[in-house]
Amino acid sequence: MRYIRYACIATFAVALISVAVANRQMTSLQLIPSEVAGWFHMNPGIDLPLFIVIFGSIIVGLFVGFVWEWVREHNQRAEAARQAREMRRMEREIAKLKGEKHQGKDEVLALLDEAS
Known part of the structure; x- marks a missing residue:
C-alpha cells in the first residue's frame, strides 16, 4: 500500500x-482593467510565469472552497456541540442518581451493584 501511495505522489509530482x-x-x-486604470492614473500590475498563476489560482480556489464549506457546516457543528453538552449533563445526572441510589449502603455492595 505504501508503494501505491509513493507511485501516486510521484505521478502527481511529474504532472505538476x-x-x-x-x-x-x-x-x-x-x-484593475486598463480602461479603468486611466481614471485613477495608476495601473498596478506584476509579471509572473504562467505556471505560478495557475498554481496560485488552484490554491486560492481550494482555500475559498474550504472556507465556504466551513461556513456552510456551521449548523452541523453547532448541533454537535449542543448534543455534547446535553450528553455531559445527562452523564452528570446519571452519576448523581447512582450516588443517591447507593447512599447508606455498604461500599463493597455498592461497587458490586454498579458493576452488574
Whole structure:
C-alpha cells in the first residue's frame, strides 16, 4: 500500500512539473482593467510565469472552497456541540442518581451493584 501511495505522489509530482515546464512564459497580471486604470492614473500590475498563476489560482480556489464549506457546516457543528453538552449533563445526572441510589449502603455492595 505504501508503494501505491509513493507511485501516486510521484505521478502527481511529474504532472505538476510538466505543467510548470510547459507554462514558463511570462504573463502580466493587473489589479484593475486598463480602461479603468486611466481614471485613477495608476495601473498596478506584476509579471509572473504562467505556471505560478495557475498554481496560485488552484490554491486560492481550494482555500475559498474550504472556507465556504466551513461556513456552510456551521449548523452541523453547532448541533454537535449542543448534543455534547446535553450528553455531559445527562452523564452528570446519571452519576448523581447512582450516588443517591447507593447512599447508606455498604461500599463493597455498592461497587458490586454498579458493576452488574
